[in-house]
Amino acid sequence: MDIDNPYMDTIYRQVVTEQFQSNEWREILINPEGASTTLRDESTLPRSGGHCFKDIPNRFIFWRVLYDKLELVEHSLDMNLTENQVRIHFRDSPVLESGISVYETSESVVLLVPTACSCHRLTFPRPNHLENDNENDNVLLDSSIFSNFNIPSIDDPATFYSYNAELSHPYSAASCLDQKHDAIFIIALQNNVMLYIRMEYISGLPTLKEICQESVVPRMLSNITKVFSTHIENPVINSLAVHPFQQDIYVYSLDDTCELKVWSIDKSVYINITDMKKIYATSTENGSRPHIIHKCFDDQLLLTIYLSLSESSTFVVFEPCIDHGMFKLQQKFYVRSPVKSRLVDMSLYGNEIWCIWKTGKDTACVKSVNIRNGEWKNCSLDTTAFEQPTQYLSNSKQTYLDKIFSSSTYFTDDDLKNAIAVYDTSDGIEFVTDYRTKISNAIDTKVAQEMDKYDSSDIESQMQLIEQYSASFYKSCLDYRRKRLAPLGLIWLGSPSFLLVVVTNSSFCFLRPSDKVENKILSFKNPNNENKLNNLLNVLMLEPTNKFNLFSGIKMSQNSFLELVRKSYMFNSNDPIISLFLNGCNFLDTARILINMLHANPDTNEDMQDTQHSRHFRSRLGTSVVSHSFHQVVVTRFDLCCRLFTFMELSFKSYGQTKEYVVDASNLAYSYWIQALFSHDIKLCEKMISSNALLAKESFMDYIDGLLNYTWPLIDASILVEFLLQERQYSFIQQMAQLLDYNKWEETLIISYMLNNDPDKALKILKSDIKKNTDNFLKAITVFEKYNYYEHAVKLGNYVLRISKYAVDKNMISMLHSNIFLNNLKLKEYKSAYNNILCLEDQDRKLNCLHTFVLTLLENDEKEKLLSFNFYGLQSSVEDIVLKKARSLSNVDANPFYMFLCSIHDKYSKxxxxxxxxxxxxxxxxxxxxxxxxxxxxxxxxxxxxxxxxxxxxxxxxxxxxxxxxxxxxxxxxxxxxxxxxxxxxxxxxxxxxxxDVQSVTSVLLMKHKYKNVMRLSKMWNLSLYQPLRELVKTCLSLTDSEECDKAWIWLADNEVSVDGIDSKKIAWHFLETLVVQYEEKGKTLIHYHVADELLRHKSFLPSWIIKTFKERNVGELLQLYLSYGELINCADLILELFEQEMSSGDTVRIFGNTIPVDIIECVIVNLKHNKLQVGDEVLNKYKIFYNTIVAQENAKTIK
Incomplete structure (x- = not known):
C-alpha cells in the first residue's frame, strides 16, 4: 500500500514551471495491419495518463493521446534524462486511451497500448535505482527508458496483435498483465461484444475470444437473474477495467444503464451485476458524459466508480473480494460529486480520490476527497489573469513586454508564436529567435495601421493605441498559456515529494502541498475551521488580490517601501466588518500567534548532513519546481505581512498599545520582500538551490521550509548576501542593507559597494559606526586594499586614528600608521607616506616601513623624489637598505640601486x-x-x-x-x-x-705582441720584466723575410711605436732597445743580460748597445754569458780589448770596476788553450803583462 499522504488535510497548490517539454520528438510511424476505423468525436480530444515508478522516487512517465498519435514522456525530479520524448503514430488507427496501462516487472517496464485495430506490448528497460554511495554523488544525468526505443522493437511480431473490427467500431478498452505476465486486452465494440485478447509473455502468441453481453448466466447464479428483467436491451458499455482475480481474469464493465457487471473470462459470462443507479442515484437521468471506472492496484484492488448523473453525480469505491465462497463487491466509500461540470479525469491514490473537472473553455478545477471522512478539499490553481493598470503607464509597451519576458509566469515559444500570429501573418514567424523584437514590431505595425485614421500629430491617441494593443497582446499570451495548461490528467508521485503531476494540453505542471501559512490563508473560509486566527485572516484577506507585482522594483528606501505598503493594502476603518472586528475583540494575542507563525527559524539548518535525500530534486526540473514553489510561499507570506502591517498600524492609530506589532510586522514584510525579490529571479534562485544540495529534505515541503530558513534575512542574512555577492547582485545587497540590520554581513555589503564602483558609500557606512572595534576597522581597510581603493583605505585609516588616538595602545597606533603608509605608497603620495614613517615610534616597524618606502620609490623610478627627502637620522639605514638590496640582485637589476647610493653619498659629500x-x-x-x-x-x-x-x-x-x-x-x-x-x-x-688574472692577461697580450702594455703591467704588478723582452727578441729575430716584416708594422703600431721609416726590422730592434733602456734599473744589467742571453741562445750577435752597456756596467757578466754559450773568440776579443784599454788608461777601476774577473779570464784562457786557438797565447801573454802590472800597482799602493 502507498504511504499515506501526510498532507491529506492540506490544500494543494498548483506550481507552473518553465517549459520542460520540447517540440523535438523522436517520431515512430506504425502501420497496423487491421482495417482502419473512426471513433466518436469526443475520443479525438486530447486524453492523458501516467505512471510513477514504485521504487525510484520522483521519476515518472506520462502519455498524451490525440486520435492516432501517442506521445510518451519521461521525467525525473532528481535526474536529468536524455532522449525522453517519443511520439508514436499509429496510422489511421485511433489509440484507445482508456485501455493504456503500465506495469513494472523485475526487469522491465511494460506499456500496453490498444488501438482500434491492434494491441501492442511495448517493453522498456527498467530505470536504474541509484543507491546511496559516494560514486553517484554527482551523477545528475541518466538515459530515459525511451532512449533506445525504435521501430524494430515495435515491429517485432511478438509485441503486437492486429484484429479486424472494421464494422464493429471499437471505442473503449482495458488492459493488464496477468500472473504469468501475459498481456490481456479487453476491447469494447459497438455491437455489444467485447473482445478478449491475450498475448503470451515471450512468444507473443495471441488468443482471441468474443464475449457477448447476452451470455447466459449459469444456474448456480440464478439467484441474481431476477434483476435482469428490468434491464433495457443492448446497453452501451461506458467504461472497462480488467484485472487477474485468483486464477481467473475478471472484466468490470459499467454501461450507460449504470449497471456494473463483473465478467469471468474463463466462463465467458458475467458473474456479478450491480444496479448502481438504484443504490446511489437520486435521479434516474444520466448526465451528459459517460460513467467511468478507475482501477487502483497496489497491495489490493480497488475500483473507483464515477456515476455521471444529471443532478448529483456520485463516486463509489469497491473492493472485489470473496465472501463465504461467493464473489462480492464490497463498498469502501461513496460520496456525492461537489461539481456538476464535466469530469476530465479521476484517480485513487492512497486514501484520496483526485478529480479534474472542466469548468469552462480552457478552465478547470481540481479537488480531492478523503475516502476516510468524505471531506472534499479544493486545490489552488494558477489563475494568472490580466490586471488593468491602476495608474498611467508612461511606456506601456515596455511595461507589458516586461510582464511577458521578466515575470515568473513563463510563456513558451508556442504561446508567443500563437499570439504573434494574431498580429503578424508573415511567413517568417517560424524562424523567429528574438521574440521581444518581433512582438514590439508587431505592436508597432498594428498601431501604425490604426494611426492612419488619426492625425499624425495626435500623440495622445497614439499612446492610447499602444497601450491598447500591448494589453491585447498580453491578454492573448495569457489565453494561449491558459489553453496550454488546461489539465488532462493527474499522476501521484508519493514519497518523498508527495507531489502530483498535472498533465496538460501541451505541457505539464505540478500540485504541491501548501505550507502552514498558505494553508491557513486558503482554508480560513472553511466553516469547519472557525477560530480566532481564521477570523483575523478573514479580515486581513477582505480584498484577496496579491499585489506583489507593485513591489518588483529593487531600489526602494525603507520609508518608500512602507508608504507603498500603506497605499496598496489600505484598510478602511469605516468598513463595518473592520470596525466590528477592532471593537469586538482583543486580537493582539492572535496577531502575536500569526507573527510567530510567520517567523522563520534559521537555526534548523545548522546541522546539514549529506543523506540520501540530498540527491532529491537535483535535476533541472526538480530545481525549477523547488524554486517556483519557494517563490509562491514567500510571496504569499509577504502579502500577508503587508496586510498585517497596515492593519496593526490602523489599530495603533485608533487604539494605541500595538506599536511593537507594527514594528514586527514591518520587519517581517522587509524580510519576505527580500526573499520574494530574490526568488522572483527564478534562474538566480535555481542556481542557489542547485549549489546547496544538502538542503534537500525528506519531503518536498520540508525542503521548501529549509530554504525559507536558509535564506531568512531578518536575523542574519550572511548566507544569502554571500551568494548574491558571488552572483554580482550588488544592488540587491545594498537594498537589503536599507531595510535590515547588516552588522553581521557588513563586510559583504562593503565589498558589494566596491565591486559596484561606489567605494564612497562603503566608507560612509564604516564611518557611521563610531563604536566599531579597531580590529574591525583594520579588516575593513584590508578590504579596501584588496579591491584597489587605496585612497579610501587612507581616509578610513586617518579617520580611525582621529577617533582612537588616545583610546588604543601604541602598538595599534603603529599598525594603523603602517597601514596608512602602505596605502599612501600605492597612491604615490610619497610625502604623506614619509610623514607616516616619521610618526612611527616602534623602531623596528619604522625601519620596515623605511625599507619598503626606499625600495618602492627606486622600483618606481622615483630616484629624484627619493633624494628630495633628508632622511634625518635615517641616512645610514637608507644606505644599508639600498646596499643590501643591490647586493641581492643581478648586476643589471642592481645598477639603479647602486646609482642611487652614489647619488645619496654625493649629496652628503661622503x-x-x-x-x-x-x-x-x-x-x-x-x-x-x-x-x-x-x-x-x-x-x-x-x-x-x-x-x-x-x-x-x-x-x-x-x-x-x-x-x-x-x-x-x-x-x-x-x-x-x-x-x-x-x-x-x-x-x-x-x-x-x-x-x-694579471699573469693570464700578460700571457695573452704577449701573444698579441702587446709588449709595451705587458711591460707596464709587469712593472706595476712586480712580475718578471725579462720574459716579455725575451718574447720581443724572438719576434725581432723572426723578421727575416718580407712577409714577417710587413706584419711587424701592425704590432709596432699597436705598441704605439713611431713608424717613421721604411725598415720595420730596424724599427723593431730599436723598440727592443727602447724598452730595455726604459725598464733597466740604473747601473744594473739584469734586463740586458736576459736579452743578450736570448740572442745568444738563438746564435745571434749582440747589438753594440748591449755590449756597450755591459762594458760600462758589468763586463764580467758579459764574459760569463759569452763563455756559457762557447763564444771563446768573442771572449778573447773582449778581453784583449779590455786589457788594451786598461793598460793604456792606467785606471784600474774604469773598465773592470773594483773587482777584476780573474777567474773568468783564466777560464777563458784555459778554454782557448784547450781548443788550441792561436789567440789563446796572445791572451795569455797579455794577461800575464796585465797581471804583473796590476800586482805592481797594488804593491806600490801598499808601500805608500
Missing part, C-alpha cells in the same frame, strides 16, 4: 663611501670597460680625500665566489691605479675577460 661603492661596482662589472670606468671613478673620489684618509677597507661580498681574485683588505690609490691599468689591458683582449 667621498670615501662613494669610492667604496664604485669599487664594489667594479667588482660586479660585466665588462672590462665598465671595470675601468668604475675604477677611475673610485680613484677620482678617493683622490679628493686627504692623503691620510685616502683609503678604505674591502669586506667579503656575497656576490664574490671563493675563486675570485679579490681579497679583503686595505685599498689605496696605488692599488686602484694598478687595477685600472689591468682593466684597460683586459679590454685589449675581450670585454668579457673581467676575471682574468
Amino acid at each position: 667621498y670615501k663611501k662613494l669610492s667604496m661603492t664604485f669599487y664594489e661596482l667594479y667588482l660586479r662589472a660585466d665588462t672590462c670597460l665598465a671595470q675601468e670606468q668604475y675604477l677611475r671613478l673610485s680613484l677620482l673620489y678617493l683622490e679628493l680625500l686627504s692623503p691620510n684618509d685616502a683609503w678604505f677597507v674591502t669586506v667579503s661580498l656575497p656576490f664574490l665566489s671563493e675563486t675570485d681574485d679579490v681579497h679583503s683588505g686595505l685599498i689605496e690609490i696605488d692599488h686602484l691605479k694598478k687595477l685600472c691599468w689591468l682593466a684597460r689591458a683586459r679590454q685589449e683582449i675581450e670585454e668579457s675577460t673581467t676575471n682574468m
Whole structure:
C-alpha cells in the first residue's frame, strides 16, 4: 500500500514551471495491419495518463493521446534524462486511451497500448535505482527508458496483435498483465461484444475470444437473474477495467444503464451485476458524459466508480473480494460529486480520490476527497489573469513586454508564436529567435495601421493605441498559456515529494502541498475551521488580490517601501466588518500567534548532513519546481505581512498599545520582500538551490521550509548576501542593507559597494559606526586594499586614528600608521607616506616601513623624489637598505640601486663611501670597460680625500665566489691605479675577460705582441720584466723575410711605436732597445743580460748597445754569458780589448770596476788553450803583462 499522504488535510497548490517539454520528438510511424476505423468525436480530444515508478522516487512517465498519435514522456525530479520524448503514430488507427496501462516487472517496464485495430506490448528497460554511495554523488544525468526505443522493437511480431473490427467500431478498452505476465486486452465494440485478447509473455502468441453481453448466466447464479428483467436491451458499455482475480481474469464493465457487471473470462459470462443507479442515484437521468471506472492496484484492488448523473453525480469505491465462497463487491466509500461540470479525469491514490473537472473553455478545477471522512478539499490553481493598470503607464509597451519576458509566469515559444500570429501573418514567424523584437514590431505595425485614421500629430491617441494593443497582446499570451495548461490528467508521485503531476494540453505542471501559512490563508473560509486566527485572516484577506507585482522594483528606501505598503493594502476603518472586528475583540494575542507563525527559524539548518535525500530534486526540473514553489510561499507570506502591517498600524492609530506589532510586522514584510525579490529571479534562485544540495529534505515541503530558513534575512542574512555577492547582485545587497540590520554581513555589503564602483558609500557606512572595534576597522581597510581603493583605505585609516588616538595602545597606533603608509605608497603620495614613517615610534616597524618606502620609490623610478627627502637620522639605514638590496640582485637589476647610493653619498659629500661603492661596482662589472670606468671613478673620489684618509677597507661580498681574485683588505690609490691599468689591458683582449688574472692577461697580450702594455703591467704588478723582452727578441729575430716584416708594422703600431721609416726590422730592434733602456734599473744589467742571453741562445750577435752597456756596467757578466754559450773568440776579443784599454788608461777601476774577473779570464784562457786557438797565447801573454802590472800597482799602493 502507498504511504499515506501526510498532507491529506492540506490544500494543494498548483506550481507552473518553465517549459520542460520540447517540440523535438523522436517520431515512430506504425502501420497496423487491421482495417482502419473512426471513433466518436469526443475520443479525438486530447486524453492523458501516467505512471510513477514504485521504487525510484520522483521519476515518472506520462502519455498524451490525440486520435492516432501517442506521445510518451519521461521525467525525473532528481535526474536529468536524455532522449525522453517519443511520439508514436499509429496510422489511421485511433489509440484507445482508456485501455493504456503500465506495469513494472523485475526487469522491465511494460506499456500496453490498444488501438482500434491492434494491441501492442511495448517493453522498456527498467530505470536504474541509484543507491546511496559516494560514486553517484554527482551523477545528475541518466538515459530515459525511451532512449533506445525504435521501430524494430515495435515491429517485432511478438509485441503486437492486429484484429479486424472494421464494422464493429471499437471505442473503449482495458488492459493488464496477468500472473504469468501475459498481456490481456479487453476491447469494447459497438455491437455489444467485447473482445478478449491475450498475448503470451515471450512468444507473443495471441488468443482471441468474443464475449457477448447476452451470455447466459449459469444456474448456480440464478439467484441474481431476477434483476435482469428490468434491464433495457443492448446497453452501451461506458467504461472497462480488467484485472487477474485468483486464477481467473475478471472484466468490470459499467454501461450507460449504470449497471456494473463483473465478467469471468474463463466462463465467458458475467458473474456479478450491480444496479448502481438504484443504490446511489437520486435521479434516474444520466448526465451528459459517460460513467467511468478507475482501477487502483497496489497491495489490493480497488475500483473507483464515477456515476455521471444529471443532478448529483456520485463516486463509489469497491473492493472485489470473496465472501463465504461467493464473489462480492464490497463498498469502501461513496460520496456525492461537489461539481456538476464535466469530469476530465479521476484517480485513487492512497486514501484520496483526485478529480479534474472542466469548468469552462480552457478552465478547470481540481479537488480531492478523503475516502476516510468524505471531506472534499479544493486545490489552488494558477489563475494568472490580466490586471488593468491602476495608474498611467508612461511606456506601456515596455511595461507589458516586461510582464511577458521578466515575470515568473513563463510563456513558451508556442504561446508567443500563437499570439504573434494574431498580429503578424508573415511567413517568417517560424524562424523567429528574438521574440521581444518581433512582438514590439508587431505592436508597432498594428498601431501604425490604426494611426492612419488619426492625425499624425495626435500623440495622445497614439499612446492610447499602444497601450491598447500591448494589453491585447498580453491578454492573448495569457489565453494561449491558459489553453496550454488546461489539465488532462493527474499522476501521484508519493514519497518523498508527495507531489502530483498535472498533465496538460501541451505541457505539464505540478500540485504541491501548501505550507502552514498558505494553508491557513486558503482554508480560513472553511466553516469547519472557525477560530480566532481564521477570523483575523478573514479580515486581513477582505480584498484577496496579491499585489506583489507593485513591489518588483529593487531600489526602494525603507520609508518608500512602507508608504507603498500603506497605499496598496489600505484598510478602511469605516468598513463595518473592520470596525466590528477592532471593537469586538482583543486580537493582539492572535496577531502575536500569526507573527510567530510567520517567523522563520534559521537555526534548523545548522546541522546539514549529506543523506540520501540530498540527491532529491537535483535535476533541472526538480530545481525549477523547488524554486517556483519557494517563490509562491514567500510571496504569499509577504502579502500577508503587508496586510498585517497596515492593519496593526490602523489599530495603533485608533487604539494605541500595538506599536511593537507594527514594528514586527514591518520587519517581517522587509524580510519576505527580500526573499520574494530574490526568488522572483527564478534562474538566480535555481542556481542557489542547485549549489546547496544538502538542503534537500525528506519531503518536498520540508525542503521548501529549509530554504525559507536558509535564506531568512531578518536575523542574519550572511548566507544569502554571500551568494548574491558571488552572483554580482550588488544592488540587491545594498537594498537589503536599507531595510535590515547588516552588522553581521557588513563586510559583504562593503565589498558589494566596491565591486559596484561606489567605494564612497562603503566608507560612509564604516564611518557611521563610531563604536566599531579597531580590529574591525583594520579588516575593513584590508578590504579596501584588496579591491584597489587605496585612497579610501587612507581616509578610513586617518579617520580611525582621529577617533582612537588616545583610546588604543601604541602598538595599534603603529599598525594603523603602517597601514596608512602602505596605502599612501600605492597612491604615490610619497610625502604623506614619509610623514607616516616619521610618526612611527616602534623602531623596528619604522625601519620596515623605511625599507619598503626606499625600495618602492627606486622600483618606481622615483630616484629624484627619493633624494628630495633628508632622511634625518635615517641616512645610514637608507644606505644599508639600498646596499643590501643591490647586493641581492643581478648586476643589471642592481645598477639603479647602486646609482642611487652614489647619488645619496654625493649629496652628503661622503667621498670615501662613494669610492667604496664604485669599487664594489667594479667588482660586479660585466665588462672590462665598465671595470675601468668604475675604477677611475673610485680613484677620482678617493683622490679628493686627504692623503691620510685616502683609503678604505674591502669586506667579503656575497656576490664574490671563493675563486675570485679579490681579497679583503686595505685599498689605496696605488692599488686602484694598478687595477685600472689591468682593466684597460683586459679590454685589449675581450670585454668579457673581467676575471682574468694579471699573469693570464700578460700571457695573452704577449701573444698579441702587446709588449709595451705587458711591460707596464709587469712593472706595476712586480712580475718578471725579462720574459716579455725575451718574447720581443724572438719576434725581432723572426723578421727575416718580407712577409714577417710587413706584419711587424701592425704590432709596432699597436705598441704605439713611431713608424717613421721604411725598415720595420730596424724599427723593431730599436723598440727592443727602447724598452730595455726604459725598464733597466740604473747601473744594473739584469734586463740586458736576459736579452743578450736570448740572442745568444738563438746564435745571434749582440747589438753594440748591449755590449756597450755591459762594458760600462758589468763586463764580467758579459764574459760569463759569452763563455756559457762557447763564444771563446768573442771572449778573447773582449778581453784583449779590455786589457788594451786598461793598460793604456792606467785606471784600474774604469773598465773592470773594483773587482777584476780573474777567474773568468783564466777560464777563458784555459778554454782557448784547450781548443788550441792561436789567440789563446796572445791572451795569455797579455794577461800575464796585465797581471804583473796590476800586482805592481797594488804593491806600490801598499808601500805608500
